[in-house]
Amino acid sequence: MDLPLGCRTAMEFQLLGPFAARHEGRQVLVGSRRQERCLLAVLLLHAGRAVPTDRLIDLLWDDEPPAAARATVHTYVGRLRAALRPHGVSVETRHDGYAVEQGSQDPHRIDVQEFAGLVGQAADSADPAARIRLYDQALGLWRGPLLADVADDRLRSRLGGTLGELRLSAVERRAEAQLAMGLHDGVVADLTPLLVEHPSRERLVAAQMTALYRVGRQADALQLYDRTRDLLADELGIEPGRELRTLHERILRADPRLDRPPGPVYAVRVGDQWLPWSTSGHPALEFCNTYAGWGGERLPGSDWLRGYATLAVWAGHLDLIEDRQATRLREQALRQPAEAAAVLDEARRLRTDLYACLTDPQDGRAFKAVATAVEDAARLSVFTRGEDGLGRWQPSPSAGLRLPVCAVARSAGELLADPRRFTVRGCPSRDCGWLFLDESGRRRWCSLATCGAKRLARGR
Numbered sequence: 001m002d003l004p005l006g007c008r009t010a011m012e013f014q015l016l017g018p019f020a021a022r023h024e025g026r027q028v029l030v031g032s033r034r035q036e037r038c039l040l041a042v043l044l045l046h047a048g049r050a051v052p053t054d055r056l057i058d059l060l061w062d063d064e065p066p067a068a069a070r071a072t073v074h075t076y077v078g079r080l081r082a083a084l085r086p087h088g089v090s091v092e093t094r095h096d097g098y099a100v101e102q103g104s105q106d107p108h109r110i111d112v113q114e115f116a117g118l119v120g121q122a123a124d125s126a127d128p129a130a131r132i133r134l135y136d137q138a139l140g141l142w143r144g145p146l147l148a149d150v151a152d153d154r155l156r157s158r159l160g161g162t163l164g165e166l167r168l169s170a171v172e173r174r175a176e177a178q179l180a181m182g183l184h185d186g187v188v189a190d191l192t193p194l195l196v197e198h199p200s201r202e203r204l205v206a207a208q209m210t211a212l213y214r215v216g217r218q219a220d221a222l223q224l225y226d227r228t229r230d231l232l233a234d235e236l237g238i239e240p241g242r243e244l245r246t247l248h249e250r251i252l253r254a255d256p257r258l259d260r261p262p263g264p265v266y267a268v269r270v271g272d273q274w275l276p277w278s279t280s281g282h283p284a285l286e287f288c289n290t291y292a293g294w295g296g297e298r299l300p301g302s303d304w305l306r307g308y309a310t311l312a313v314w315a316g317h318l319d320l321i322e323d324r325q326a327t328r329l330r331e332q333a334l335r336q337p338a339e340a341a342a343v344l345d346e347a348r349r350l351r352t353d354l355y356a357c358l359t360d361p362q363d364g365r366a367f368k369a370v371a372t373a374v375e376d377a378a379r380l381s382v383f384t385r386g387e388d389g390l391g392r393w394q395p396s397p398s399a400g401l402r403l404p405v406c407a408v409a410r411s412a413g414e415l416l417a418d419p420r421r422f423t424v425r426g427c428p429s430r431d432c433g434w435l436f437l438d439e440s441g442r443r444r445w446c447s448l449a450t451c452g453a454k455r456l457a458r459g460r
Contacts, residue, residue: 006147011087013044016163017143023087026430029084035060036076038150042108043091043100050094059155111141112163119170124330125307128177133172143165162338168201175207179214187211195224199231202244209244213251213258219385221251273313276304279446280436282452283318283411285424288355289434290314305348308333308340308401309357315404320411325403331459332401343401354412358424358435367416374413377406 011028014020023030028038042059043051057069066072074235077098080333081091089108090101103106115138123136171194175187191208198204205228207324225240225248233240239245268275280286291305304310309330316326333340345420350373351381356366385391395406415421425438427446434446 004022007430007456008422009107011084011089012111014111014143015041015044015147016115016141017145018148025221028083030080033076034150036079038090038155039073039076040080041147041150042102042159043098045115047100047108050097050099050439052095052097053273055098059158062154093340098424116166116337117334120308120340121334122170123173123307123337124333128180131177132181135170135177138170139167139174153293168198168204168304172201172203172207175204175211179210182214184214188215188217199228200235202228202241206244206247206302209251210258218251219243219252222248225251233353270313270317273310274304275310275314275317279434282415282420282437283320283408284354285358285435285437286318286409287351287408287412290351292343305344305351309346311344311347311404315407320407321403325397329401329403336401340402343405345406347405348410350359350409350412355435357416357424358421370409370416371410373405373409374416375407377413382407382411397452 002287006185012022019041019243021030024175030037038054038060040054048307053070053073061069071193077093084091092099092101100108118134118138122131122138125131125134126365130238135358146156146163151159171190172438174189178184178187178190187207188211191204191211194203195204195208204222209221209224212218212224225244228244229240240248268277271296276290278286279289303438304314307346311459312321312326312329312333315321316323321329352369353366353369353373357370359364377395380396381393382396383391384394393410395410396405399406415424420437420439423437423439424435425443427434427444429435433448436443438444
């Protein structure tokens with residue numbers, strides 16, 4: 001007999017490792033066949049969204065379905081419904097597909113969703129200790145490969161390629177947070193076995209090289225670089241990236257900056273986020289200047305677009321959006337970490353294109369990319385009346401998590417349509433490159449204390 005809705009407790013589904021379904025701590029037998037459990041796992045990976053029947057058939061039979069594949073899927077779904085209904089789990093038919101409903105009052109726990117949410121919270125945390133704690137919780141959910149007992153390697157790669165990448169990224173960011181707190185020995189111990197599995201992951205290699213150097217193993221750090229360089233050359237025909245090469249050079253010359261955890265450069269604290277100093281006088285230029293070091297090596301803390309929370313706080317700080325909107329967006333980003341990460345990638349692309357467009361007026365590709373973003377922002381704008389009684393264009397709340405990107409795109413469009421655009425200058429300091437407005441025609445350097453006459457005086 002089915003339990004009344006108020007008496008049901010949430011189910012717990014584990015997909016990160018062998019498939020498991022539990023209710024009140026007890027194992028629930030779901031599906032007598034491996035393919036039935038695999039079908040349920042696919043629906044759980046897309047919980048709340050419909051998976052078309054053709055997609056299910058393709059995944060279950062890997063392009064070689066039997067003639068009765070549709071009928072078989074329908075039979076599997078019927079059996080799963082019978083097994084899950086007593087526990088309050090609903091498998092609904094939607095158009096030509098199926099979906100596992102989450103439930104609004106007491107949603108079922110799915111370890112994949114918990115993992116993604118914890119990783120998103122960790123990325124948005126400004127406290128290294130909190131980041132480590134959140135990453136520990138997220139990585140602790142992994143009990144083995146995704147769907148270890150119901151999926152083969154090919155199906156696993158088709159279903160969870162982004163999950164595997166997210167896990168490795170979490171390991172890398174956790175190691176960087178440990179380095180920021182001086183926990184170098186822990187990094188060496190944690191990354192040594194992982195580098196055996198992923199020897200060409202340059203971010204892993206960089207964290208391990210830094211940790212080895214800080215525990216007094218400079219020779220081991222240099223040997224790790226040599227092995228990585230040889231591997232990249234032999235297998236991919238490429239050289240290590242710029243950041244890894246720079247780290248290698250700094251270790252070779254025993255750069256004293258490597259002896260301490262990295263800290264923010266040219267920073268101002270706004271709420272719980274570090275933002276860059278204001279140097280330009282225009283929001284679109286400040287957006288470009290969220291990366292300090294376009295003209296030189298990347299100094300610690302120079303890239304400010306590290307998490308969605310920073311993007312939202314920055315947009316509110318520059319009055320591109322309202323502070324209450326920034327708070328709401330941060331809360332939404334925690335619930336939708338994948339969407340927030342996609343918006344952050346979009347923001348970084350816009351920043352790169354805008355910087356290229358402003359530093360090279362003849363760069364048609366960059367201008368077209370920025371123009372596309374500006375046009376998209378215009379479509380997602382509304383005309384409102386402010387408290388001062390004046391009307392103004394603002395990004396519509398319907399833009400969702402893309403609200404800050406739309407706001408900065410509008411600002412970029414306004415600058416590119418303004419004659420002041422031709423007074424934009426890039427700081428020529430080797431370690432800077434920040435953009436600023438020079439309407440007087442007399443400024444050469446930006447307003448950072450490390451630029452200009454002081455730097456020249458040190459060089460004499």
